[in-house]
Amino acid sequence: MDGTRPGRDELLEIAVEVARQAADTARRMRADGVSGISTKSTATDVVTAADRAVEREAVATLRAARPGDAVLGEEYGGADGTGPGGDAGVRWILDPIDGTVNYLYGLPHYAVSLAAEVDGEVVAGVVRNAVTGDEWTAIRGGGAYRAGERLRSSTETDLGKALVATGFGYDPARRAHQAGVLAELIPHVRDIRRFGVASIDLCLAAEGSVDVYYEKGLNLWDHAAGGLIATESGLRVDGLAGAGPGPDLVIAAPPALFGPLHDHLARLDAAGGP
C-alpha cells in the first residue's frame, strides 16, 4: 500500500481492521483496571493510559498500511507532521475511546470511531462498541450497515413522538446552558436518552433506535464517522442555519423532523452559551 489514491472500499477495509484491533486493546486494558488517569479541559474531562495507548497503536497500524496518509487523533492531534491530507489527500480521523467517562466507570458503552477523509470529504467510517462488538459502517454513496444489514433510520414525522439522544460537555457552565435548552425542549418530544458517546448516539439514530440526536461542543473525531453512518442511513446531519455539523451544534434527524427540531434548538440558542 502506498500514497496512491485509494478506493472507498479499501479505506473502509483498513478502518474496520484498525477499529477491531483498537477495540480489543481498549477492552483488554479495561479488564486490567484503569490507569494513567489525568484530565484535559476540566476536572471531569478525563483521559486514561488506554486512550493514549489505543491511539498510538492505531496510528502505527495506519502508518504501516498507508505511510503517506495524515492522521488526526483526539489525544495526539495531528502530531505526525504531515499536512491536512497526506500524499494522497487522505486523512484519518480517530477517536480511540469515545465515551471515556463510561470507560472509567466500566459502563459497557464506549467506542472506537475512525473515519477516512479524502480531499476534505469523509468517504468511509466505522464505529465499534469495544465491549459489545456492535459495529456500524458506511461508505459515502454506498449506504450504512450493521452486521450486514442496511440501516434505515426513523420515519417518525411527529417531533412530539420523537425519542431524542443528546449529551453534555465537561464545562459546568456549558452543562448548565445545555440543561436549560433541554428543559425547554423536553415538553415538545417523547423523551430523552443520554448514553454518553456521540459516535454511538449517531449510529443509534442511524438504525432508528432513537429518532434524532443533537449535541453542542463536539470535536470532529466525535462525529466524523458517526455522521457519515447517519447520513447514509437517510438522516440529515447538519448544524444550525446550514452551517454544517461542527462544535457549535450537530443535529441528526429524519428530513421530516429536522426542521421542527432545528427551529426549537435555534429558538433556545442551543448553539450558544459557554
Ligand code: LIP
Ligand atoms: C464524549 C462524547 C459525548 C459527550 C461528552 C464527550 P469523549 O467524548 O462522546 O457525546 O457528551 O461530553 O465529549 O470525551 O468521551 O471522547
